[in-house]
Amino acid sequence: MESLSRTIRHDEALKLEAYCLKNYLQLFPRHFHDYYVFGFIVSGERELLCNSLSFHLSPHNLLIFNPRDNHECVSATYSPLLHYLGFNISVKRMKAISSELTGKNSLPEFNPTVFSDESAGNTFLELHQLVMQGSDDLRKEELFYVLFSRFFEKDAHSSVLSRPLRSFQIKQACDYLEEHASEAVTLDDICQKVAVSKSSLIRSFSKQLGLTPHSYLLNIRIKRAQGLLKQGIPPSLVALKSGFADQAHFSNVFNRLTGLTPSSYQNIFIKKASPRHDSE
Template identity: 40%
Template sequence: MKKEVRTVVYDDDLRVEAYRLEGVIQPFPNHFHEYYVIGLIEGGVRELSCKNQKYTIQKGNILLFNPGDNHACVQSDGNTLDYRGVNITKEVMLDLAEEITGRRDFPEFSRHVILDEEAACYLRPLHDWIMKGSSEFRKEEYLLLLLSMLIQKYGRSFEPGIPCPEEIEKACVFMEQHYGERIYLEQICRCAGLSKSALLRAFTRAKGVTPYGYLENIRIGKAKKLLEQGVTPMEAALQTGFSDQSHFTNYFNRFIGLTPGVYRDIFLGRDEAEKKI
């Protein structure tokens, strides 16, 4: 079996993150990200579920996830997953979209799985250059060309927050403000003005995950930022509301594909390299 390798690199010039997974058999449970994901399957066959739609994804497929798009996947053949992807925060995407379209609107990808060789021809070298730490401005060209093509062919503008009822937005804001505390479902319901059953039904329908799943995703996102700043995994777990470091480590590894310690070391290594320059 192919040796498992997981690598993540942050590009300071582009302000985007590149992932590479090789030899992975791990399933990924239902979750979402607070950023855009553009990924390319290089090997293996997986069953993907995204926003209640089922897909079979394999080599050549490009994945397009908007912030908040819930998805899960599991290997469906005897091979392992070989995947490369680029993660773009909403703030950076807003700047890129304005550069491309002239409008400061968030793009929304209308399709989650595509087969587009032209797009793949931009994504592969862009990803390679980020992983290798290239400083050539061609990587910025390729990022803009890739996004321009994807937005034109598969995107539409949207205003963030419109699809969700006011009560659900109140619940989201409450969790975003209190993620570092021990939160009870009753508190969220009181803030949203809904009963527990009504909140669970409405929230899951609107967001694709339960309120608890949404809270854990917020915590993981906040923990990533702390680890990038050099905070220890134990302190990151405490600051983001996880009950203990073991729970934090297991959850982080399930959704990010790396342990908190390994993720933190990547950024510490980058900082040390910059000091030597």
């Protein structure tokens, strides 16, 4: 078995602390936190006691601890907690999230402590990966609001405010993304332009266009990249001109959306443009 590893990263944009525990054998005695804890079990099992309730932790379980929730792991059974991911969020930050998502300036009380939700779990994993990578991508912000909207709807007994955007507001958002596609766009940028909340923007965008703002932005960038590749511009330069941080990310997205690598796509048009020399 590999040795124990602990990794932690503070995300200034989202104002949260992310951490990863791998190959962790230690049991946790009864304790509590003064902040919110959101966790995901990647692999391994534990028995958890929280507020006098007993839970069996297994892979793909999500965990939420409110501040002052007393909890402890009482046994590792036959399978230690091998891989655990978590987010720590301060009370002040949670109050701001609650105000933005529900319109209430109060702290949520999440229940139950342990549950399974495949969609939320997948969102948690992708968000955690982006945070640990130090990403400042629009996708990270998007996932954050999708995940916490889900938590509030499911477990905090609160209704998420989500006013549907009108057609002209959707068009304003699309126009903004078109105009700034080569720049580092944030949800704040779009929301200030359209004068809507982040959760409303994401929900309405997805419902009316079938894409999230980030997905829409990627499609715009790939469309522009295709035009540049047809002109014979090197893929490495096309990546920068199209708004991608590096060529690797550009190649991955291009391949996923078109089924071809940038070089393969470019070669098609270079060959077509080459003069034909028939033998006499």
